[in-house]
Amino acid sequence: MRPAEELRDAVEAHLRSLTFTPELGQLEDALRYSLEPGGKRIRPVLCLAVVEAAGGNVEQGLPAAAALELVHTFSLVHDDLPAMDDDAERRGRPSAHVAFGEGQALLAGDALLAEAMRLVLTYEDSGIARELVDATLGMIGGQYRDITGDDDDLAELHRLKTGRLFEASVGLGLRVARVPESDQDSWRRFGSEVGLLFQIVDDILDGDGLAGRLPSDEVRGLAEGSVKRARAHLESTGACSTNSSTRWPLEPVEG
Amino acid sequence: MRPAEELRDAVEAHLRSLTFTPELGQLEDALRYSLEPGGKRIRPVLCLAVVEAAGGNVEQGLPAAAALELVHTFSLVHDDLPAMDDDAERRGRPSAHVAFGEGQALLAGDALLAEAMRLVLTYEDSGIARELVDATLGMIGGQYRDITGDDDDLAELHRLKTGRLFEASVGLGLRVARVPESDQDSWRRFGSEVGLLFQIVDDILDGDGLAGRLPSDEVRGLAEGSVKRARAHLESTGACSTNSSTRWPLEPVEG
Numbered sequence: 001m002r003p004a005e006e007l008r009d010a011v012e013a014h015l016r017s018l019t020f021t022p023e024l025g026q027l028e029d030a031l032r033y034s035l036e037p038g039g040k041r042i043r044p045v046l047c048l049a050v051v052e053a054a055g056g057n058v059e060q061g062l063p064a065a066a067a068l069e070l071v072h073t074f075s076l077v078h079d080d081l082p083a084m085d086d087d088a089e090r091r092g093r094p095s096a097h098v099a100f101g102e103g104q105a106l107l108a109g110d111a112l113l114a115e116a117m118r119l120v121l122t123y124e125d126s127g128i129a130r131e132l133v134d135a136t137l138g139m140i141g142g143q144y145r146d147i148t149g150d151d152d153d154l155a156e157l158h159r160l161k162t163g164r165l166f167e168a169s170v171g172l173g174l175r176v177a178r179v180p181e182s183d184q185d186s187w188r189r190f191g192s193e194v195g196l197l198f199q200i201v202d203d204i205l206d207g208d209g210l211a212g213r214l215p216s217d218e219v220r221g222l223a224e225g226s227v228k229r230a231r232a233h234l235e236s237t238g239a240c241s242t243n244s245s246t247r248w249p250l251e252p253v254e255g
Numbered sequence: 256m257r258p259a260e261e262l263r264d265a266v267e268a269h270l271r272s273l274t275f276t277p278e279l280g281q282l283e284d285a286l287r288y289s290l291e292p293g294g295k296r297i298r299p300v301l302c303l304a305v306v307e308a309a310g311g312n313v314e315q316g317l318p319a320a321a322a323l324e325l326v327h328t329f330s331l332v333h334d335d336l337p338a339m340d341d342d343a344e345r346r347g348r349p350s351a352h353v354a355f356g357e358g359q360a361l362l363a364g365d366a367l368l369a370e371a372m373r374l375v376l377t378y379e380d381s382g383i384a385r386e387l388v389d390a391t392l393g394m395i396g397g398q399y400r401d402i403t404g405d406d407d408d409l410a411e412l413h414r415l416k417t418g419r420l421f422e423a424s425v426g427l428g429l430r431v432a433r434v435p436e437s438d439q440d441s442w443r444r445f446g447s448e449v450g451l452l453f454q455i456v457d458d459i460l461d462g463d464g465l466a467g468r469l470p471s472d473e474v475r476g477l478a479e480g481s482v483k484r485a486r487a488h489l490e491s492t493g494a495c496s497t498n499s500s501t502r503w504p505l506e507p508v509e510g
Contacts, residue, residue: 021389023396023415026403078365081338083357102338103402106361110333110368111395117372117388126381133372134276140366141278147358148281160278 001052004045011044012037014062015069020115030100030108031115034077035069038091043068046169046194047176050187053239056177063119064128064172070116071136072165075143077109084147120172128175135168154209158199159192166195186236193230197223256307259300266299267292269317270324275370285355285363286370289332290324293346298323301424301449302431305442308494311432318374319383319427325371326391327420330398332364339402375427383430390423409464413454414447421450441491448485452478 015035020028044065051061080087080095081102088098097105113136120129142161170191174184200223203209211219270290275283299320306316335342335350336357343353352360368391375384397416425446429439455478458464466474 021392021396023393023419025396025399027396027399074365078361081361083336083338083352083361097338104399106333106336106338107395107399107402110329110365111392113365113368114388114391114395118385118392121381121385121388126376126384129381129384130373130376133369133376136369137276137366137373138278140362140369141276141280141282144280144282144359144362147362164278 001049002058004049007045007048007052007058008041010048010058010062011041011065011069014066018066018115018119020111021118024111027104027107027111030096030104031111033099034073034096034108034112038093039069039073041069042198043072043165043169046166046191047173050170050173050191051177053237054174054177054179054187055239056173056179061173061176063122064132064176067116067119067132068165068169068172070112070119071132071139074109074112074116075139075165077105077112079143081105084143123176125175128172131168131171131175135164135171138164154213158196158209162199162202163192163195166198167191170194186233187239190230190233190237193226193233197226197230200226256304257313259304262300262303262307262313263296265303265313265317266296266320266324269321273321273370273374275366276373279366282359282362282366285351285359286366288354289328289351289363289367293348294324294328296324297453298327298420298424301421301446302428305425305428305446306432308492309429309432309434309442310494311428311434316428316431318377319387319431322371322374322387323420323424323427325367325374326387326394329364329367329371330394330420332360332367334398336360339398378431380430383427386423386426386430390419390426393419409468413451413464417454417457418447418450421453422446425449441488442494445485445488445492448481448488452481452485455481 020031024031047065047068048058048061052058076090077096079085080090081097087095089095093099095105096108100108116132116136117129120132123129138160142157142159142164145157146161167188168191170187171184174187179187200210200219203211204219204223210222214222275286279286302320302323303313303316307313331345332351334340335345336352342350344350348354350360351363355363371387371391372384375387378384393415394417397412397414397419400412401416422443423446425442426439429442434442455465455474458466459474459478465477469477
């Protein structure tokens with residue numbers, strides 16, 4: 001297995017090399033600004049790690065990995081808008097709408113989503129595009145629950161807003177590696193657990209969500225249970241042993 | 256040829272019958288509100304008319320036709336936002352952001368775009384999805400030029416903001432009807448002319464754009480030239496004669 005850093009470098013290089021639709025004109029600046037390094041690239045790295053672990057070709061996974069990051073970035077750009085979370089900063093820099101104005105940030109988000117679709121439509125298997133679209137719609141459903149606040153089920157909100165794209169990161173990797181559907185179950189369960197774990201760790205770091213509602217030892221217990229299940233699912237894929245000296249690039253506790 | 260009214264009724268019925276992603280939850284209300292009758296449905300009707308005229312099955316064209324209307328509606332919902340045109344009314348009713356709030360309107364627009372992609376991904380020919388994505392990106396490029404106003408080329412702005420989706424309406428119809436690429440040229444030129452003509456008529460009705468810059472007889476001359484070219488392209492498709500007693504449902508002068 002390649003170390004996560006190597007996969008992340010491959011993602012960064014691929015994102016930099018992307019050619020956007022020329023008709024977007026200078027709006028491209030807002031897309032590139034929003035995509036600039038700073039993020040952990042955890043979704044595309046997870047996708048590529050699955051491609052590799054499942055015996056596929058990492059290079060073939062790059063467009064799918066990039067599409068996942070574009071969808072994630074689209075959601076951040078729109079989430080940061082004053083109409084949503086009204087965040088003036090993202091990764092230590094002015095948010096897209098502060099740097100480019102609200103109108104351009106809105107359009108840049110739209111364009112990132114459409115460019116992501118363009119990327120996944122380069123595959124012969126249109127199931128890759130379908131899975132990304134479905135995950136995107138689930139994610140939007142989670143954003144909706146987040147802003148309306150009329151849903152007390154925080155777990156469902158996170159399963160949608162965060163989990164759906166993590167699941168798709170694994171799912172797209174499996175499709176790129178042409179893993180038969182009958183062999184995908186453990187992988188997909190692993191993806192769901194990683195999404196849940198990511199959210200718990202995020203809540204702990206931010207002191208909100210679950211971490212704001214439950215005593216810290218209970219939150220720790222949830223995280224440990226999730227790590228245990230994620231390891232078990234990963235073991236049962238048979239693709240790699242979590243006890244081996246080869247470190248799985250997305251060892252769950254690294255969040 | 257079925258009359259345009261019949262095709263429009265088929266579009267309305269299909270739009271009403273659409274099932275959206277359950278995970279969107281009550282955000283669906285904002286999608287349905289934005290899609291409610293009142294629009295001319297000119298893009299989906301154009302698409303279906305091309306399917307029929309080119310010898311295809313109109314029913315098979317319905318998902319593509321609906322996807323075109325969803326992309327158009329997504330653009331209207333986002334265009335109406337305060338960050339863009341700040342229009343409080345649309346088709347005589349409160350805009351989506353007035354009825355549902357800015358955050359929900361933003362997410363409803365995002366979801367309409369993603370649902371449109373889901374619709375075109377139901378076709379075996381993934382070229383249908385690719386053409387719609389490319390047209391959407393061109394349209395976003397046009398919206399960008401519209402809000403930044405740093406482009407004096409009004410014709411290019413309209414070719415992108417309005418024309419690209421008209422061209423795709425014809426293009427998707429051709430693909431549904433499986434018209435060989437070598438036979439598509441006249442059809443596609445016809446689509447571009449209809450887009451241009453639509454924009455000229457729209458400018459005349461609103462008294463802006465070209466109609467605000469040129470004397471009225473010049474604008475009339477542009478429209479007449481466009482109608483003439485559209486007829487000529489349509490004639491050369493061989494699919495229908497504009498002199499026949501059968502009225503072409505999208506007779507250009509009806510705009």
